[in-house]
Amino acid sequence: MTPITEVEGRRLALSNLDKVLYAASGFTKGEVLHYYATAAGALLPHLRNRPVSxxxxxxxxxxxxxxxxxxxPGTPTWVRTAEVRRSDGVSRQILVQDLAxxxxxxxxxxxFHTPQWQADAPGLADRLVLDLDPGPPANVVAACAAALWLRERLVDDGFxxxxxxxxxxxxxxxVPLRPTPSKDVTAYAKGLAVAAEQALPGLVVHRMTRSLRPGKVFVDFSQNAAAKTTATPYTLRARAxxxxxxPVTWAEVAACRERGDAGLLVFLADELGARLExxxxxxxxxxxxxRGGVLPTPG
Structure with a gap:
């Protein structure tokens, strides 16, 4: 029998709670649900009012x-949705507004993946994101070096x-922004990626071309485009x-780079409660x- 539980007055059928989802650690679906309930206070504000993929x-x-x-299919009628216009037409997407x-x-x-804009201001980004993706044999240690350079550049630009x-x-x-057209944010982010490659040519690449990426950190600026989404803070990932x-501190990023220990920046679901405390x-x-910043005037 599928358990029925009540969350904030909504009845939910939660299925297969004993099913092992992460075989390497025996982490079950019930533990996934427990994690999201535990992290909800931090996660929900980052989901709220953003159409979810x-x-x-x-x-x-x-x-x-x-x-x-x-x-x-089968989405409860009480789940809120938003109309989203895309190049291939208009669709509706989920808004995760509450714990239920x-x-x-x-x-x-x-x-959970979300855009850099909110449902009531589509295409107006209120944050900038740079996705630092290391190509093997590079790992997150190399990404830390790139992140620290980018932080300095962003601070110089007033962010x-x-x-x-x-x-x-x-x-x-x-980076938090005042609402800014996504195309302008993308252009600025591309400029940052290009500048990082010029300053750190042995470490950074700004183009997605696979043959350029081994051993380097790809600074992906494209996730600022209005149609793109990024993994939401505190989401679980489909990894082993x-x-x-x-979220981590800049001191943790610096320590990872200095010690050359990629394991310093790996966090599992059962560690997040203590970090949030x-x-x-x-x-x-x-x-x-x-806290939103303003893009520098070109030229």
């Missing part, structure tokens, strides 16, 4: 994965910069272990409109 992996990261933007919706979505076994692990191989550098896209939400400033 789901990377679903119902049989674990070794099984089938599929990316879904449209509202799934979060737990319903988590029961689908998913990564506050924050950082989180991708939960996969690399890092995401984030239940890793989390985790210690640090709170390190990306909280991204949620404060008064």
């Amino acid at each position: 789901f990377l679903r992996f119902p049989d674990g990261p070794d099984g089938q994965r599929f990316f879904a933007k449209n509202v799934p 919706t979060l737990m319903w979505a988590a029961n689908l076994v998913t990564e 506050e910069a924050y950082v989180k692990t991708s939960g996969s191989k690399g890092l995401h550098v984030l 272990e239940p890793t989390v896209s985790t 210690r640090y709170g939400d390190l990306l909280g400033p991204l949620l404060d409109p008064s």
